[in-house]
Amino acid sequence: MTHTHTHHMRYIGIWLGLVALTALTVTTASLNVGRIGILIVLAIAAAKSTLVLLWFMHLSTEKRLLLKLLVPIAICVLAIFIGLTYTDVLTR
Amino acid sequence: MRSGMAHAQTTTAIDVRESKVFSRVGMWLFILSEILIFGGLFLLYAMYRAKHPADFHAASLELSRFDGTLNTIVLLTSSLTAALAVYSMQALNKPRRTAWYLAATIACGLTFLVVKTFEWGAKFEHGLYPRAAVLDARPHGEILYFGLYFTMTGLHALHVIIGMAVLSFVLNFIMRNKVTQQNSAILENGVLYWHLVDVIWIFLFPLFYLIS
Numbered sequence: 001m002t003h004t005h006t007h008h009m010r011y012i013g014i015w016l017g018l019v020a021l022t023a024l025t026v027t028t029a030s031l032n033v034g035r036i037g038i039l040i041v042l043a044i045a046a047a048k049s050t051l052v053l054l055w056f057m058h059l060s061t062e063k064r065l066l067l068k069l070l071v072p073i074a075i076c077v078l079a080i081f082i083g084l085t086y087t088d089v090l091t092r
Numbered sequence: 093m094r095s096g097m098a099h100a101q102t103t104t105a106i107d108v109r110e111s112k113v114f115s116r117v118g119m120w121l122f123i124l125s126e127i128l129i130f131g132g133l134f135l136l137y138a139m140y141r142a143k144h145p146a147d148f149h150a151a152s153l154e155l156s157r158f159d160g161t162l163n164t165i166v167l168l169t170s171s172l173t174a175a176l177a178v179y180s181m182q183a184l185n186k187p188r189r190t191a192w193y194l195a196a197t198i199a200c201g202l203t204f205l206v207v208k209t210f211e212w213g214a215k216f217e218h219g220l221y222p223r224a225a226v227l228d229a230r231p232h233g234e235i236l237y238f239g240l241y242f243t244m245t246g247l248h249a250l251h252v253i254i255g256m257a258v259l260s261f262v263l264n265f266i267m268r269n270k271v272t273q274q275n276s277a278i279l280e281n282g283v284l285y286w287h288l289v290d291v292i293w294i295f296l297f298p299l300f301y302l303i304s
Contacts, residue, residue, distance in 0.1 A: 007183065073122065082135050085138070086142060
């Protein structure tokens with residue numbers, strides 16, 4: 001029973017963390033921090049999605065390496081796509 | 093004879109375990125393809141924003157930050173109830189509780205769509221929709237911003253609708269005892285899809301609502 005209780009609390013804890021990060025990102029956005037603002041809100045979005053992937057989608061306890069790596073691979077592919085295109089557009 | 097039966101049972105056990113792994117692998121490959129679909133749109137967003145930063149900034153002021161934040165909390169809460177639904181079935185073997193958590197998840201999805209409908213409705217009232225005369229008179233970057241806004245949140249809303257449909261089927265299966273603790277792959281994968289919808293929104297929210 002205690003075990004059960006702990007797990008329930010963990011899920012609720014993750015949710016509280018996600019809500020807190022949402023509050024943080026909305027506050028940061030209204031502070032008018034300038035050009036760096038987009039980087040801050042994206043970093044917080046990355047942190048939030050990491051929480052969801054690891055704990056709600058159970059990648060933290062996934063034993064298969066293939067499944068553990070699929071999302072990081074997708075993120076790397078996207079980073080290359082967007083990063084390279086971005087440098088092209090900005091330096092044209 | 094006895095050893096034959098034992099052998100048959102072992103084979104079945106392995107088959108079940110393997111098929112669980114295969115269904116999970118299939119689901120994650122599907123999630124990967126979904127990430128790449130939205131990735132293409134994020135790429136478009138990044139390029140147009142790089143070209144028209146001031147217009148994107150101005151257009152973003154038109155969105156209701158309150159509605160966006162509210163919908164973010166609603167989706168995060170739906171992810172919590174979805175995770176608790178899987179947990180209640182797989183770890184606790186409590187189908188009734190799972191059914192209630194799934195119902196709560198679907199209700200959150202519906203709430204999200206209602207808020208979204210009001211948001212879109214307000215934009216249409218102000219003439220801010222693709223090809224509208226009011227929007228076409230605006231700077232080029234603002235037209236692009238609203239084009240991306242409707243495309244990306246529209247595709248996301250479609251995913252919410254599909255997710256609700258999938259979870260409704262799962263809920264129906266649970267009530268007819270077709271999904272049980274031992275046979276819960278469809279529940280697990282349906283909920284994985286729902287979490288994916290949440291993860292996509294986690295990125296859409298700052299990119300459209302928090303850049304002004």
